[in-house]
Amino acid sequence: MFTTPATAGEHAAASVRAGLTRQDRDVAGMAMLATLLFTTLVTLFILVALLAQVIGESSSLLGERGVDFVTSPIGSDPDKIGVWSGLYGSIFIGVFVVLVAIPLGLAAAIYLEEYANAKHRLTRLIMVNIRNLAGVPAVIYGVLGFILFTQWLEPVTNGQSVIAAGLTMALLVLPIVVITSMEAIRAVPGSLRDAGFGVGASRWEVTRDHVLPYAAPGILTGTVLSVARALGEAAPLIIIGAITGLLPETSLTGKFTAIPILIYQWTGRPKPPNSEFAFTESAAAAGLVLLVIVLVFNASAVLLRNRFEKSRVGS
Amino acid sequence: MTSPRRRILAAAIGLALTAVACGGDDEPTADSPSTGVSSDGDAPAGDGSLPGGSVFVSGSSTVEPISIRVGELAGELSGGDLDVVVEGPGTGDGFKKFCGGESDISGASRSIKDTEAETCASNGIEYVELEVAIDGLSVLTNPNNSAVDCVDIPTLYALLGPESEGFNNWSDAAALGAEVGAAGPFPDAELGVYGPGEESGTYDTFVEFAIEDLAAERVGEESIFTRADYSSSANDNFIIEGIAGSDTSLGWVGYSFFDANRDVLKALAVDAGDGCAAPSAETIADGSYGFSRSLYIYVNTGNAAENSALAAFVDLYLSDAGLATVADAGYVGLPADRIAATQAAWAGR
Numbered sequence: 046m047f048t049t050p051a052t053a054g055e056h057a058a059a060s061v062r063a064g065l066t067r068q069d070r071d072v073a074g075m076a077m078l079a080t081l082l083f084t085t086l087v088t089l090f091i092l093v094a095l096l097a098q099v100i101g102e103s104s105s106l107l108g109e110r111g112v113d114f115v116t117s118p119i120g121s122d123p124d125k126i127g128v129w130s131g132l133y134g135s136i137f138i139g140v141f142v143v144l145v146a147i148p149l150g151l152a153a154a155i156y157l158e159e160y161a162n163a164k165h166r167l168t169r170l171i172m173v174n175i176r177n178l179a180g181v182p183a184v185i186y187g188v189l190g191f192i193l194f195t196q197w198l199e200p201v202t203n204g205q206s207v208i209a210a211g212l213t214m215a216l217l218v219l220p221i222v223v224i225t226s227m228e229a230i231r232a233v234p235g236s237l238r239d240a241g242f243g244v245g246a247s248r249w250e251v252t253r254d255h256v257l258p259y260a261a262p263g264i265l266t267g268t269v270l271s272v273a274r275a276l277g278e279a280a281p282l283i284i285i286g287a288i289t290g291l292l293p294e295t296s297l298t299g300k301f302t303a304i305p306i307l308i309y310q311w312t313g314r315p316k317p318p319n320s321e322f323a324f325t326e327s328a329a330a331a332g333l334v335l336l337v338i339v340l341v342f343n344a345s346a347v348l349l350r351n352r353f354e355k356s357r358v359g360s
Numbered sequence: 361m362t363s364p365r366r367r368i369l370a371a372a373i374g375l376a377l378t379a380v381a382c383g384g385d386d387e388p389t390a391d392s393p394s395t396g397v398s399s400d401g402d403a404p405a406g407d408g409s410l411p412g413g414s415v416f417v418s419g420s421s422t423v424e425p426i427s428i429r430v431g432e433l434a435g436e437l438s439g440g441d442l443d444v445v446v447e448g449p450g451t452g453d454g455f456k457k458f459c460g461g462e463s464d465i466s467g468a469s470r471s472i473k474d475t476e477a478e479t480c481a482s483n484g485i486e487y488v489e490l491e492v493a494i495d496g497l498s499v500l501t502n503p504n505n506s507a508v509d510c511v512d513i514p515t516l517y518a519l520l521g522p523e524s525e526g527f528n529n530w531s532d533a534a535a536l537g538a539e540v541g542a543a544g545p546f547p548d549a550e551l552g553v554y555g556p557g558e559e560s561g562t563y564d565t566f567v568e569f570a571i572e573d574l575a576a577e578r579v580g581e582e583s584i585f586t587r588a589d590y591s592s593s594a595n596d597n598f599i600i601e602g603i604a605g606s607d608t609s610l611g612w613v614g615y616s617f618f619d620a621n622r623d624v625l626k627a628l629a630v631d632a633g634d635g636c637a638a639p640s641a642e643t644i645a646d647g648s649y650g651f652s653r654s655l656y657i658y659v660n661t662g663n664a665a666e667n668s669a670l671a672a673f674v675d676l677y678l679s680d681a682g683l684a685t686v687a688d689a690g691y692v693g694l695p696a697d698r699i700a701a702t703q704a705a706w707a708g709r
Contacts, residue, residue: 120428120432121425121428121429121432121688121689286447287447288445288446288447289421289424289446289447289448289449290417290424290425290427290428290431290445290446290447290448291417291427291428291431291432291444291445291446292445292446293431293435293440293443293444293445294443300416300445312595312597313595313596313597314425314596314597315596315597315616315617315620315621315690316620317620317688317689317690319688325597
């Protein structure tokens, strides 16, 4: 609604009168508030219910087995098996994402935002494609990774190994890293760059000393999301060929498995007749271990982000 | 940022990092399950030490639990030197890898198909087929379903075959049942069907046992499958939950899944032409239960000649200690004469 000087007085008078006579209830606004609160609570409830389910299902197993569950390899008996083989795979997948996808993605974002001519047709084509790539289903990346890393690059990866899986996951999250980094870099005020150029800094100096520190919190948020995504994906690993049954030795170039694969496998197995625990309990416990790893990766990023926010120019 | 909040955060991270670091430190003790397995008290210690080396087993997810157990045994007997890696993508995928030379052993819940054998032959892969166990397929309903105790093959065809699509009540199948000579019963009760998906070996086996002959005769060779409108899952626990959750359900799973969930399921007796027989370890072993199948491992004999670890692993698989794991995995052991036949086939490779 327009508020012209002529009508402003009337509006003010009306709202004062409404306030005095307690007729000021903003029904639409209150309904909106209630809806928003409700949706927040629903989201929270789902999260809490999920956590309660996982913890409840796994508590007796973890209570009795404890660290033994984390350090034992996979096998046939839920009383003795553990998540070690998968933990090894998942941690290295996370490491590969951090070491490969984040530097590559960040560099691409810096180029596209700070160096490339945004109006150029080629730049626009690249940006559209990156956005589309972020929406490609994970299974497709699995097929791509299978062909690229287990077949073409077999001399490097030694076939179906953690290296191949980690590189595939790095590919999978690369578009997400690029897009979130670009958004973060774009949000840096132009005046900050101008100030740098004004004192004679080169483009790289401005990017390094002004833009990146300012954009770092946003970039880290993106990387947190991408690492969590890579750790939780099972579909590409099924294509790459994660091991499901028995894996006595873990190594970077040998056969591998990862926690999401173990969760998927164990939920489908019957309880062995002579075992105290069921595979479903192992699956829940493995889920909890995966949550802890994601939390560790995230917490490191949050710590870093807080450090950057503190040292941010002007704050 | 308030400082207490940050302190809590730091503490949480420290805790989590410690947990992970502990995991890393304990890596060398990852052989801890060996002490656990030995508590089973099996008596294969006389076999002597096994050679070191590695063996890769792929193939049927049904055979996978047996191979895992024998693999654990091999790891224990060799003091951790014999690495057996086991996966179970399925019988068909397993043969693809096996005939491509990627795996040493392929588990199978059926015999190798001619097309698969041709692939093996053209890649120069020579193999030996070894029968290692018997798996009974269980046709299941809910324990509350007192109207049905025994079904014959035409009844299953009427309820689950390609012509039964849309039947939501057992009685819907009565007319089709009469046509194909089914003994029934077809009570007036809701029909909810639960079973494994088409990718599963258990699906193939069910079709082979219950559907194939009648479907080929009535609908044609290209229509040999079950009805499509049933709740299919690759996860047998979900199938069991489905059957247990509805009073007049119908479904099928491998015998071991039924055996592990006897309290919530009722296995129907099956009349495959010789009268009703309910599934049990005995009826499956002596063949009187109609829906049972052999489980095999296929061993690459070329690799076995070169890799002493592979030969030793198969020796162990076919030893008393190895075949004892069949029961632990929930399957039915072979009768003595078939064990002898399997051992002879391996010896004569």
